[in-house]
Amino acid sequence: MTGVLFRRALSDxxxxxxxxLLTTLVVTLSLLIISLFAFFTHNLRVFVDRFxxxxxxxxxxxxxxxxxxVPQLYNTLSRLPGVxxxxxxxxxxxxxxxxxxxxxxxxxxxxxxxxFLPPSFxxxxxxxxxxxxxxxxxxxxxxxxxxxxxVRYGQEWIARxxxxxxxxxxxxxxxxxxxxxxxxxxxxxxxxxxVFARKDEIEILGLVGGTGSFIKAPFLxxxxxxxxxxxxxxxxxxxxxxxxxxxxxxxxxxxxxxSIVFLPWHVIAALSMASILLCLLMTYLSIQxxxxx
Amino acid sequence: MAALEKQIxxxxxxxxxxxxxxxxLFQVSCEIEKGEFVFLTGPSGSGKTTFLKLLFxxxxxxxxxxxxxxxxxxxxxxxxxxxLRRKVGVVFQDFKLLPTKTIFENVAVSLEVVGLSRDQIEKxxxxxxDAVGLAGKLERYPLQLSGGEQQRVSLARAVVNRPxxxxxxxxxxxxxxxxxDEVMDLMDELNAQGTTIVFATxxxxxxxxTYRRVLRIKDGRLAS
Numbered sequence: 001m002t003g004v005l006f007r008r009a010l011s012d013x014x015x016x017x018x019x020x021l022l023t024t025l026v027v028t029l030s031l032l033i034i035s036l037f038a039f040f041t042h043n044l045r046v047f048v049d050r051f052x053x054x055x056x057x058x059x060x061x062x063x064x065x066x067x068x069x070v071p072q073l074y075n076t077l078s079r080l081p082g083v084x085x086x087x088x089x090x091x092x093x094x095x096x097x098x099x100x101x102x103x104x105x106x107x108x109x110x111x112x113x114x115x116f117l118p119p120s121f122x123x124x125x126x127x128x129x130x131x132x133x134x135x136x137x138x139x140x141x142x143x144x145x146x147x148x149x150x151v152r153y154g155q156e157w158i159a160r161x162x163x164x165x166x167x168x169x170x171x172x173x174x175x176x177x178x179x180x181x182x183x184x185x186x187x188x189x190x191x192x193x194x195v196f197a198r199k200d201e202i203e204i205l206g207l208v209g210g211t212g213s214f215i216k217a218p219f220l221x222x223x224x225x226x227x228x229x230x231x232x233x234x235x236x237x238x239x240x241x242x243x244x245x246x247x248x249x250x251x252x253x254x255x256x257x258x259s260i261v262f263l264p265w266h267v268i269a270a271l272s273m274a275s276i277l278l279c280l281l282m283t284y285l286s287i288q289x290x291x292x293x
Numbered sequence: 294m295a296a297l298e299k300q301i302x303x304x305x306x307x308x309x310x311x312x313x314x315x316x317x318l319f320q321v322s323c324e325i326e327k328g329e330f331v332f333l334t335g336p337s338g339s340g341k342t343t344f345l346k347l348l349f350x351x352x353x354x355x356x357x358x359x360x361x362x363x364x365x366x367x368x369x370x371x372x373x374x375x376x377l378r379r380k381v382g383v384v385f386q387d388f389k390l391l392p393t394k395t396i397f398e399n400v401a402v403s404l405e406v407v408g409l410s411r412d413q414i415e416k417x418x419x420x421x422x423d424a425v426g427l428a429g430k431l432e433r434y435p436l437q438l439s440g441g442e443q444q445r446v447s448l449a450r451a452v453v454n455r456p457x458x459x460x461x462x463x464x465x466x467x468x469x470x471x472x473x474d475e476v477m478d479l480m481d482e483l484n485a486q487g488t489t490i491v492f493a494t495x496x497x498x499x500x501x502x503t504y505r506r507v508l509r510i511k512d513g514r515l516a517s
Contacts, residue, residue: 015393200389201393205402209378209379
């Protein structure tokens with residue numbers, strides 16, 4: 001029975017291949033918009049997460065801070081709420097970093113005492129406390145500790161990132177509703193037109209004694225194929241966009257440390273299922289209109 | 294009791310109205326016996342098509358009852374209608390063929406719905422298309438045939454699953470005299486084999502000198 005059903009569905013699709021292809025193309029384009037949007041937002045989130053976790057506080061210690069005080073401060077800082085990790089940077093390590101950063105111009109450091117830079121702690125913060133007020137509170141608290149010279153943090157960056165993240169959240173929330181609705185509308189209209197074009201066939205099948213399932217089944221099989229093919233094509237195009245974007249960005253200085261990631265599997269699975277279910281539902285509702293006994 | 298067994302169609306006081314208050318049929322009653330050939334006549338818009346539609350459940354009467362082969366149609370649920378329709382072959386004036394399917398496929402569809410095997414379908418469709426004189430045109434498409442040939446395909450589709458009743462709604466309305474006579478001859482053959490036929494037409498030539506029963510509908514009422 002299933003074999004007969006698939007044969008009928010494939011035979012119908014073959015016979016009506018232009019309309020079927022156009023419908024699949026519309027599904028592909030609609031889903032491509034969604035998958036590119038999902039790709040963009042996913043990478044934006046990854047970027048913001050990474051950037052915010054890399055932004056932290058640098059706690060400079062006073063000259064002559066007794067060595068015994070370093071582990072005490074380390075423990076105190078580690079226990080602060082919202083602090084993910086603490087790293088001690090000795091004057092030697094700070095000097096080595098500076099040399100590395102200066103690269104070809106490190107001659108300027110010739111004759112400079114390798115211990116001239118102050119020791120410091122680098123604090124990495126949880127994403128959960130990532131807002132300017134909370135970071136300022138932590139900084140003010142640390143500033144009052146004994147042997148702490150000063151606390152520095154990317155105040156401007158945090159403010160900008162906060163503003164950007166807030167604006168992006170609003171835009172993304174709006175688009176996350178609008179884009180799928182638009183895509184669903186376009187797909188459903190196309191499917192309705194496609195089914196409408198075959199309404200005589202549906203009527204005749206009913207007149208010769210075709211049951212509801214006999215009439216609907218090939219349409220529904222075709223809908224599953226269209227939904228799956230549209231999703232596969234859209235995700236393939238998105239993957240190609242990902243590959244070319246990654247290749248392009250890796251060659252630029254500005255984005256040399258920015259890694260682009262592809263959509264996670266659960267998003268791909270959700271997009272595919274949504275595409276299939278949308279095609280199935282719209283086809284079912286459209287046939288229902290014409291297949292009444 | 295014997296009389297009831299002979300009746301294959303029984304119509305009892307049916308009325309069909311459409312909104313707002315258009316009366317298409319009013320208090321129509323009649324009985325048609327098994328193997329009978331009945332002409333249904335009347336001017337355009339008199340209710341012939343509505344009457345036929347009620348017989349194959351394309352419409353439901355507003356009141357009254359219809360029995361087909363002993364089954365009261367008011368008791369037939371939506372899901373059972375397809376099974377009832379397999380007992381009733383319908384031939385339409387506009388043929389209602391699928392232009393994208395071949396002649397063979399158009400006829401085969403009546404057998405696919407009942408779940409016959411490919412071999413059985415192949416055999417029966419070839420037989421019936423041979424009987425209507427279209428054996429050499431199995432792979433043609435409807436639009437490659439003449440009007441008369443298309444009506445013969447429509448007739449082949451209606452009879453291929455051997456229904457006991459054929460309802461023909463102006464099947465010769467779009468055909469010239471010669472083609473109309475060909476269709477009429479095929480109907481005669483089917484009737485001679487025992488099929489009950491209800492033939493709606495306003496072509497007087499067919500029923501003026503016939504010994505067959507003529508049901509006349511005028512303004513939604515049965516006149517004789």
